[in-house]
Amino acid sequence: MEQALHDHTHGRGKVIFGLTMAIALCSISQLCWKYATTGVPADSTAFHTLLITFTRASFWIAAGLYIWQFFNWMMVLKYADLSFAQPITAGSYVVVGVASWLIFGEALPPHRLVGTGLILAGVILISQSAHRSAPHARSIGVLVPAGPPELEEHP
């Protein structure tokens, strides 16, 4: 039981740090990517758009942040459930929405504000659940609420 409780809360700090980083890295790389494409003429061909984008430092910053995010994400998944961590990254929608309004002057009409609020509420709600299923749930299935580890070993 002590082992189960320990496992249940193990790595909480790392998960909180990793998810904060995930939201920040996703948001900043999206904004960099968008910034890299600003100023590309609207009538450019796909090839020309790519060529211009590749010469922008902001594109390479975004690419570097993606690689950082990969390692950060593998760390998060080491300690947290996927069904806990993945929806929390929707927090980046909130950050990108607000930042697009502040930096790029994109419109933030009332329905978009309400939608952003709902996303934030969903993320906060999920963050209130335990970040990790109890160990027995991982091995013998979610319908069995508790049981000794012997149950896992069928003859």
Next chain:
Amino acid sequence: MSQYTFGLLLVFIAVFLEALGQTCFKFSANANTHGAHPAGVIRSAFSNHWTITGIACFLTEATVWTIALKKLPLNVAFPAGSICFVFVAILSFLLLKERVGKRRWFGIALILAGVVLVSIQSF
């Protein structure tokens, strides 16, 4: 099949690949015995096939998603793509044996409703 329906179909394929890729990454993290730091993740990627399978899923997804975006406006593709949260929860339940629970499902429902509202161009 209209371009629109075909585009939506591609979005669902892309999103399913995304959820599958995430599941592979989770399997990779569970199988990782070398530590959660970057060096451990790289060593783990060479000792099990989950990381590379996950990356392959994401690369395929990026291709399918790009084609889908050519068929659909972003304010349709983006909310349709948020179905990903549902796929990830279902695969987490079925394959990873995680307890998804009411709180997470309700949170996902709130996020989906929010994404749809954000994507509406104007009333």
